[in-house]
Amino acid sequence: MPEQHFIPDTPLFDRAGSIRGYKINKMAMALGQPQNREAFKADEEAYLDRFGLAPEEKAAVMSRDWHEMVRLGGNLFFILKIAAVDPTPITQIGAAQASMSHDDFLYERLGKKRNG
Amino acid sequence: MAEIIGGIGTSHVPSIGAALDKGLRDSADWKPFFDGYEAGKQWMVEAEPDIAVVIFNDHGNTFFLDKVPTFAVGVAETYNPVDEGWGPRAIAPFEGAVDFSWHFVDKLVERHFDPLVCREIEVDHGLQVPMELFFGRPDRWPVRVLPIWVNTIQYPIPTPQRCWDMGTVLREAIESWPGNERVVILGTGGLSHQLQGARAGFINQAADRAWLDGIAANPEPIAP
Numbered sequence: 001m002p003e004q005h006f007i008p009d010t011p012l013f014d015r016a017g018s019i020r021g022y023k024i025n026k027m028a029m030a031l032g033q034p035q036n037r038e039a040f041k042a043d044e045e046a047y048l049d050r051f052g053l054a055p056e057e058k059a060a061v062m063s064r065d066w067h068e069m070v071r072l073g074g075n076l077f078f079i080l081k082i083a084a085v086d087p088t089p090i091t092q093i094g095a096a097q098a099s100m101s102h103d104d105f106l107y108e109r110l111g112k113k114r115n116g
Numbered sequence: 117m118a119e120i121i122g123g124i125g126t127s128h129v130p131s132i133g134a135a136l137d138k139g140l141r142d143s144a145d146w147k148p149f150f151d152g153y154e155a156g157k158q159w160m161v162e163a164e165p166d167i168a169v170v171i172f173n174d175h176g177n178t179f180f181l182d183k184v185p186t187f188a189v190g191v192a193e194t195y196n197p198v199d200e201g202w203g204p205r206a207i208a209p210f211e212g213a214v215d216f217s218w219h220f221v222d223k224l225v226e227r228h229f230d231p232l233v234c235r236e237i238e239v240d241h242g243l244q245v246p247m248e249l250f251f252g253r254p255d256r257w258p259v260r261v262l263p264i265w266v267n268t269i270q271y272p273i274p275t276p277q278r279c280w281d282m283g284t285v286l287r288e289a290i291e292s293w294p295g296n297e298r299v300v301i302l303g304t305g306g307l308s309h310q311l312q313g314a315r316a317g318f319i320n321q322a323a324d325r326a327w328l329d330g331i332a333a334n335p336e337p338i339a340p
Contacts, residue, residue: 009314018270019179029180032199067313076311077176077269084201094316108172109317112145 009023011070021073024061027051028074040085055114118216118293121300124156126249130241135204136248139278145150166175166297167213168259169286172304173268175200185232186274187282189285190239195263195296197303198238201300205255207244208291213260216293220262223289229282232235239263246304260305268305 010018017072030036048058060068061082069079072081076093083093095105106112140146142322173197177198179185195210218305226230226324243263249255264282274282310316 007146010310013312022181023223025176026182027174031201031329032177034199034203037201070312075176075269081201087202090311091317094311097312097316098314103318109319111319 007112013073013075015069018074021074021075023051023053024057024069024072024074027053027061027082028078037053040102064088066096070097077102117292118167118299119138120287120290120296121157121165121298123301123303124183124246124250125157125303127247127306129306129309130175130200130245132176133241133245133248142225149234157168157250157252159258160300163300164298165259167216167262167293167298167299168247169262169264169299170243170246170304171264171266171302173266175240175242177240178238179265179269179332181270184267184270185265186267187224187229188232188234188237189217189221190234190237190261190263191221192235192237192266195239195243196239197244198240199246200240205227205244208246208256209300210239210243210257213262214295216289216295217262217299219293220286220289223285223292224282227281227285227288229285232337234276237263242304246302249304 009042011064013021025068027050030051039050042077044062045058048061053061056068057072059065060072061075062080064086066079070076080090081092082088083090091110092102093104094109098105098109100108107114121290130133135141135143135146141150177200179188190212191214192212193214195212197204197207197209221231221233239265242265243261247257251259264286266279286301307327310318
């Protein structure tokens with residue numbers, strides 16, 4: 001484990017995060033299976049209840065609050081599967097976390113060229 | 117003995133594969149990127165490898181946090197693309213270099229490594245994308261593969277020294293393999309990049325270049 005846990009603006013997926021986020025990540029991991037994606041789409045809350053998510057975890061998922069999901073221990077690798085169901089582009093998730101418009105995110109963070 | 121014909125480092129971000137799936141190879145956003153790989157692709161054609169060793173990390177697709185191997189090695193006959201949430205991608209399955217892979221596993225354990233040995237396992241974009249970048253989209257891949265997964269997702273992750281040491285065992289395995297296969301090694305993954313938090317998308321180009329220069333010019337780790 002790294003001794004230095006604080007990096008500015010960076011929620012590290014450290015041991016506490018991994019332990020805390022286990023259920024939310026397990027729920028998201030299961031979306032790798034088509035039948036679970038169908039269940040999620042059919043009744044999202046019932047699907048989340050199957051994994052025993054806490055009310056704040058459910059609220060974060062159902063409002064697609066990516067920042068909050070990460071704060072609760074969600075790991076992008078897993079919660080991207082929620083984005084795949086919607087579907088929400090990963091760049092949209094990046095923009096939401098960076099509090100930028102999608103276009104600004106593409107230009108300023110990902111090096112997209114303006115006017116071309 | 118088998119021969120190491122080269123080592124290649126490359127990104128494996130999934131959007132590269134998605135761009136190919138959507139036919140965006142020559143779009144304004146993607147063309148400069150893919151054009152940059154043409155020289156490497158051509159090198160690969162001329163080098164005619166028989167086996168590709170692909171070192172990568174899973175991204176919460178094949179392994180969950182319930183069981184996290186520090187190092188995992190495939191000895192399977194076939195590796196199918198895993199469903200990452202969008203359904204499995206329509207690319208050819210990868211044929212395993214089975215006998216050579218077992219030989220590598222034997223060498224690892226002989227040298228006091230304790231890998232997870234995988235006889236049946238699927239592969240995510242970490243292996244798929246590098247293969248596509250250097251071999252295109254064939255109906256059948258021109259090489260057999262030896263996949264090596266390195267844990268990067270949940271602490272504790274292996275130390276750089278341990279990864280270095282595994283590389284020396286890989287060399288030993290290749291050089292002690294009685295076949296005459298030509299082996300290319302693909303080291304894959306990102307340089308600086310951030311997915312989580314307010315610095316999502318942040319790239320530290322100066323640090324990346326310093327790291328690349330360091331591993332190219334002076335790869336031997338400094339003894340503690």
